[in-house]
Amino acid sequence: MKRKVALFVPCFVDQVLPQVAIDTLTVLRRVGCDVVFPEDQTCCGQPGFNTGHWEAALPCAERFVRVFSGYDCIVCPSGSCTSMVRSHYPELLASSPLRQDAIDVGQRVFEFSEFLVRVAGVSDVGASFPHSVAYHPACHATRELGIYAEPMQLLRAVRHIDLRPLPNESECCGFGGMFSAKFGMISAAMGDTKAVNLEQSGAEFVTAIDPSCLMHLSGVFGATRRKLKTIYLAGILANTAAGAAAKGASR
Amino acid sequence: MSAASQEFLRKAIIKSADLDHRALIQKGMLSYDLAVAKGKLRFADWEAARNRCSAVKAEGIANLAKYLTEFEQRVIERGGHVHWAENAGQANEYVVNLARARNVKTVVKSKSMVTEEIHLASALEKIGITVWETDLGEFIVQLRNEPPYHIVTPAMHLSRRQIADLFRDKLGEDVKDADPVRLVAAARVALRRAFFSAEMGISGANFLVADSGMVAISTNEGNGRLTTSIPRIHVVVTGIEKVIPRLSDLAALWPVLATSGTGQPITTYSTLIRGPRAAGESDGPEEFHVVLVDNGRTELLANPETEEVLQCIRCGACLNICPIFRQVGGHTYGTTYPGPIGSIYTPRTAGLSEWGHLSYACSLCTACKGVCPVKIDLPKQLLITRRDFIATGNVKPAEHAGFAGFRWASADAGRFQMLGWVGRKALAVVRALGLSGTVLDPMRVWTKYRSPIALPKQSFREWWRKNGNK
Numbered sequence: 001m002k003r004k005v006a007l008f009v010p011c012f013v014d015q016v017l018p019q020v021a022i023d024t025l026t027v028l029r030r031v032g033c034d035v036v037f038p039e040d041q042t043c044c045g046q047p048g049f050n051t052g053h054w055e056a057a058l059p060c061a062e063r064f065v066r067v068f069s070g071y072d073c074i075v076c077p078s079g080s081c082t083s084m085v086r087s088h089y090p091e092l093l094a095s096s097p098l099r100q101d102a103i104d105v106g107q108r109v110f111e112f113s114e115f116l117v118r119v120a121g122v123s124d125v126g127a128s129f130p131h132s133v134a135y136h137p138a139c140h141a142t143r144e145l146g147i148y149a150e151p152m153q154l155l156r157a158v159r160h161i162d163l164r165p166l167p168n169e170s171e172c173c174g175f176g177g178m179f180s181a182k183f184g185m186i187s188a189a190m191g192d193t194k195a196v197n198l199e200q201s202g203a204e205f206v207t208a209i210d211p212s213c214l215m216h217l218s219g220v221f222g223a224t225r226r227k228l229k230t231i232y233l234a235g236i237l238a239n240t241a242a243g244a245a246a247k248g249a250s251r
Numbered sequence: 252m253s254a255a256s257q258e259f260l261r262k263a264i265i266k267s268a269d270l271d272h273r274a275l276i277q278k279g280m281l282s283y284d285l286a287v288a289k290g291k292l293r294f295a296d297w298e299a300a301r302n303r304c305s306a307v308k309a310e311g312i313a314n315l316a317k318y319l320t321e322f323e324q325r326v327i328e329r330g331g332h333v334h335w336a337e338n339a340g341q342a343n344e345y346v347v348n349l350a351r352a353r354n355v356k357t358v359v360k361s362k363s364m365v366t367e368e369i370h371l372a373s374a375l376e377k378i379g380i381t382v383w384e385t386d387l388g389e390f391i392v393q394l395r396n397e398p399p400y401h402i403v404t405p406a407m408h409l410s411r412r413q414i415a416d417l418f419r420d421k422l423g424e425d426v427k428d429a430d431p432v433r434l435v436a437a438a439r440v441a442l443r444r445a446f447f448s449a450e451m452g453i454s455g456a457n458f459l460v461a462d463s464g465m466v467a468i469s470t471n472e473g474n475g476r477l478t479t480s481i482p483r484i485h486v487v488v489t490g491i492e493k494v495i496p497r498l499s500d501l502a503a504l505w506p507v508l509a510t511s512g513t514g515q516p517i518t519t520y521s522t523l524i525r526g527p528r529a530a531g532e533s534d535g536p537e538e539f540h541v542v543l544v545d546n547g548r549t550e551l552l553a554n555p556e557t558e559e560v561l562q563c564i565r566c567g568a569c570l571n572i573c574p575i576f577r578q579v580g581g582h583t584y585g586t587t588y589p590g591p592i593g594s595i596y597t598p599r600t601a602g603l604s605e606w607g608h609l610s611y612a613c614s615l616c617t618a619c620k621g622v623c624p625v626k627i628d629l630p631k632q633l634l635i636t637r638r639d640f641i642a643t644g645n646v647k648p649a650e651h652a653g654f655a656g657f658r659w660a661s662a663d664a665g666r667f668q669m670l671g672w673v674g675r676k677a678l679a680v681v682r683a684l685g686l687s688g689t690v691l692d693p694m695r696v697w698t699k700y701r702s703p704i705a706l707p708k709q710s711f712r713e714w715w716r717k718n719g720n721k
Binding site for chain 1: 277701707
């Protein structure tokens with residue numbers, strides 16, 4: 001029987017980076033999942049929560065819990081949004097009647113690579129990507145959810161890929177949600193520091209399990225006229241034929 | 252926007268673009284990273300050591316009144332004096348009055364962030380006393396008339412060359428090739444004279460040990476020992492949160508502090524002081540005073556959510572790992588304590604409205620949480636500082652409207668979809684008219700530092716409706 005999976009698409013992915021969700025869907029279907037997209041979903045509430053607007057974040061979180069309460073397995077193409085639900089809902093919903101439901105839903109929501117490796121038990125999805133790639137370990141996925149080995153395992157199984165080690169890999173890329181707008185100059189300087197390390201790695205592409213980091217880095221590469229390109233993990237995994245053009249790549 | 256917030260933005264713009272500064276700090280931090288990684292290997296179980304230190308500090312904070320009075324009693328028994336200061340003014344007044352009463356002309360200081368916090372040196376200088384900072388880094392920044400850049404390494408923002416130039420201008424010493432050994436020698440000549448002429452030595456404290464009434468001081472240059480043993484009067488100025496229950500607790504705290512601070516196994520000079528010179532002792536001061544400073548600390552203590560912040564042992568690890576600190580440096584914050592801990596401590600103790608902006612100068616990367624040797628949940632503290640900052644009405648009208656709109660749109664998938672569509676179309680029009688980056692561009696805060704995001708033809712949910720079930 002096919003495993004039923006509900007797709008939790010981060011609000012900015014839905015509106016600005018739809019290819020990330022399409023690639024995620026492609027890979028999930030390829031490994032045999034029956035994927036649904038609950039159309040009632042909007043946003044997990046992280047923008048409000050992280051900026052101190054908990055009054056704006058709370059209804060979002062409660063809505064999320066209601067929309068997804070009927071699904072056993074929820075997959076999200078973002079470590080940060082997954083962590084919002086799993087790590088921060090218990091605090092945000094501390095005095096909400098939905099608190100226990102929120103904790104339960106947090107146990108059923110999985111970041112994409114975490115789902116593939118830990119839940120579905122797949123590390124080779126039959127992908128091919130004939131390019132040099134460096135992996136940027138996004139902060140929330142790595143430090144809040146402890147996800148690092150999973151994406152590496154998936155990348156190592158990709159045919160024709162040339163994986164490059166990234167110097168000082170665990171330092172933040174500088175996105176940080178509203179931080180990137182409130183303190184754009186610091187955010188861009190951090191992105192530039194990451195870009196210098198990426199150039200040292202010699203990789204053509206940087207990949208990550210948080211499309212938000214990549215969206216920011218892509219903007220920094222453009223503003224500083226760098227040749228580096230970004231691609232979300234599912235963008236790599238969705239490619240099958242050797243030599244196929246990287247569809248999900250930007251910049 | 253508060254004055255401090257505007258000043259932060261002004262300096263952040265300059266420092267973020269200063270590539271020489273970035274290179275200097277990155278180099279220093281990368282060698283620190285290596286030293287700490289190596290230092291941690293000396294522990295059989297670093298996590299267990301952190302847990303132990305966290306528990307010891309938490310025990311001290313949870314029983315603060317009990318341990319402080321125990322400490323006080325022991326100090327008084329041995330002929331020392333303890334003064335409780337509610338704020339900076341009271342602490343400075345006590346030290347200034349004491350200096351005046353004892354006819355003090357020269358003061359030597361060992362490194363103490365609390366004296367920076369209360370601006371003790373300038374209070375003493377106001378009554379004509381000469382104050383010498385004797386920690387080399389502090390001495391350098393004092394000569395430059397600037398505050399410490401970092402709580403552990405105050406002059407880390409300066410190159411050898413800059414220090415050599417400073418010594419030539421201020422000390423009249425021309426050091427060949429900015430040779431570090433000769434630079435230290437030049438500073439030593441000046442400082443030795445100060446040590447032997449000073450009537451009063453002022454130190455901070457790393458720990459106050461309740462069960463033995465001792466003050467623990469860690470220094471790497473031996474200046475702490477000279478400061479506390481040569482002058483006639485020794486004054487310890489420190490925060491009330493420094494108290495720990497037992498002498499044996501230092502067995503965990505000393506190595507963990509040194510490893511987190513610099514990667515050392517233990518700080519070079521780890522000194523325990525328990526009062527004035529006793530009968531039969533060959534050295535030590537005639538008078539011994541301890542000034543216990545509150546200055547906002549009980550605000551943190553009164554709130555169960557923020558109490559853990561008082562566990563901080565000022566090792567500097569959170570500053571060093573912080574990618575924002577690594578870009579903007581210590582002076583940009585405009586606070587005594589920069590970096591993650593300062594961005595929590597300052598708004599809580601010196602005013603949310605004036606300093607709350609600092610809690611936002613953080614990308615929530617959470618690296619600091621992993622390195623804090625006493626396991627303060629720094630990212631959570633930053634988040635609740637933001638929450639309280641907003642709850643006390645510190646929000647710009649545009650941001651308020653933005654979140655009201657966000658709340659309205661995210662409550663309904665149809666509205667959310669419509670708002671996204673309108674936003675993308677508006678952005679496309681703005682771009683088509685060549686108005687990117689102008690006030691009409693909703694993405695101008697983004698594109699100021701980044702190339703524009705390529706807009707998709709449709710959102711994922713639009714795509715799903717057409718193709719999702721194929």
